[in-house]
Amino acid sequence: EIVAAIEGAMKAGPLTGRRILVTSGPTHEPIDPVRYIANRSSGAQGTAIAEALVAQGAEVVFVTGPADAARPRGVHLVEVQSAQEMMQAVQEALPVDAAVFSAAVADWRVASASDSKIKKTKQGLPKLEFAENPDILATVSQLQNGRPKLVVGFAAETDDVLANATAKRTRKGCDWIVANDVSPETGIMGGSENAVTLISEDGAESWPRMGKTEVAKILAERIAKAL
Amino acid sequence: EIVAAIEGAMKAGPLTGRRILVTSGPTHEPIDPVRYIANRSSGAQGTAIAEALVAQGAEVVFVTGPADAARPRGVHLVEVQSAQEMMQAVQEALPVDAAVFSAAVADWRVASASDSKIKKTKQGLPKLEFAENPDILATVSQLQNGRPKLVVGFAAETDDVLANATAKRTRKGCDWIVANDVSPETGIMGGSENAVTLISEDGAESWPRMGKTEVAKILAERIAKAL
Numbered sequence: 001e002i003v004a005a006i007e008g009a010m011k012a013g014p015l016t017g018r019r020i021l022v023t024s025g026p027t028h029e030p031i032d033p034v035r036y037i038a039n040r041s042s043g044a045q046g047t048a049i050a051e052a053l054v055a056q057g058a059e060v061v062f063v064t065g066p067a068d069a070a071r072p073r074g075v076h077l078v079e080v081q082s083a084q085e086m087m088q089a090v091q092e093a094l095p096v097d098a099a100v101f102s103a104a105v106a107d108w109r110v111a112s113a114s115d116s117k118i119k120k121t122k123q124g125l126p127k128l129e130f131a132e133n134p135d136i137l138a139t140v141s142q143l144q145n146g147r148p149k150l151v152v153g154f155a156a157e158t159d160d161v162l163a164n165a166t167a168k169r170t171r172k173g174c175d176w177i178v179a180n181d182v183s184p185e186t187g188i189m190g191g192s193e194n195a196v197t198l199i200s201e202d203g204a205e206s207w208p209r210m211g212k213t214e215v216a217k218i219l220a221e222r223i224a225k226a227l
Numbered sequence: 228e229i230v231a232a233i234e235g236a237m238k239a240g241p242l243t244g245r246r247i248l249v250t251s252g253p254t255h256e257p258i259d260p261v262r263y264i265a266n267r268s269s270g271a272q273g274t275a276i277a278e279a280l281v282a283q284g285a286e287v288v289f290v291t292g293p294a295d296a297a298r299p300r301g302v303h304l305v306e307v308q309s310a311q312e313m314m315q316a317v318q319e320a321l322p323v324d325a326a327v328f329s330a331a332v333a334d335w336r337v338a339s340a341s342d343s344k345i346k347k348t349k350q351g352l353p354k355l356e357f358a359e360n361p362d363i364l365a366t367v368s369q370l371q372n373g374r375p376k377l378v379v380g381f382a383a384e385t386d387d388v389l390a391n392a393t394a395k396r397t398r399k400g401c402d403w404i405v406a407n408d409v410s411p412e413t414g415i416m417g418g419s420e421n422a423v424t425l426i427s428e429d430g431a432e433s434w435p436r437m438g439k440t441e442v443a444k445i446l447a448e449r450i451a452k453a454l
Binding site: 028031032033034035036037038039040041104106107108116117119120125126128130131132156157158159164182183184189 | 255258259260261262263265266267268331333334335342343344346347353355357358359383384385386391409410411416
């Protein structure tokens, strides 16, 4: 891995000398010592993006939740569990030239995770109180000082993909949104292919369905042009 | 896998001719198309038990949730996601001579999982309503017709292990409870070792901490004696 990291750092390309942050995978939000809330993100797209950026010469900081996907080669790897841990790792990774937030971060955590396993009781069902997690994409997009030149968010939607993703770009203040439809019938979440729409201030551009590696390669080339 | 299944079925031993059900792994309870509630069961102990029973000559039906552990060789494999699916698979596996319920089944599911991804809204945090899942151990333990001769439950506890597990045996109506302490500091959940206490009508018997393979072997021998 050290060798791979050096190879990555030494590769010459359009992104040589650029430092780029990539987040990837799901987050796990604890309920109690044995239970947690998860999501179906495999981390495959994030790993592919990191490797494509390394191939273009970038120095990549890769912050990942507990993803099934293999870790990318040639990156600075930071492993986290929860959204709060990911926020902290992202802040420690700054400053960067560009940030690609492909992780599927939980919007909510359980407000007070229990230190003991929650038992079935005669009172019946548990009451889970939720608290909002830090909004990593909005926080970094709206930095007054040290904002990355390019901030790319992801929008995994099941309905009204284009409208929801376009609104998300404005609301968060990021430069681009990579939007996709993660309805179970698409097979995208956990699968090897993706069908994305890139939303920028210039509008929406739908890419044909292709392998996640190919999506990553095109996105990395776009990032290289934009920086 | 076919060869392994045949090898298992043909192995002669004290459990030859016995059909045994083993459940294993966590269950995943959907919140919406991308989010779910999970637990930290790796399925390692269940896989080891199934393989130990096969080694003693048993025909094993192995019903597993989405576990990280490798699937056991030589079994009839049934893969499920949720507690409700596991209940159905268990009912379809009956009749059996013995049943070992080592799965970490979610006590609760989200009452009405959403067909669409739940969005952040101005109304704020989501309200998750829970419903009680079917109690697989109690249902099979209390069967009026076709109850397995031996029903073994598991109790993964973080507090008052012995008291909670002993009460569980009575409440569920099973014959044995294999109890263990899954507090994070024990490293048992997700680890390769286990420290269990076997609770039967004769009382509680604490086994020294040992590998999960060894726990499985001793348990399989006990089951062979009991049948």
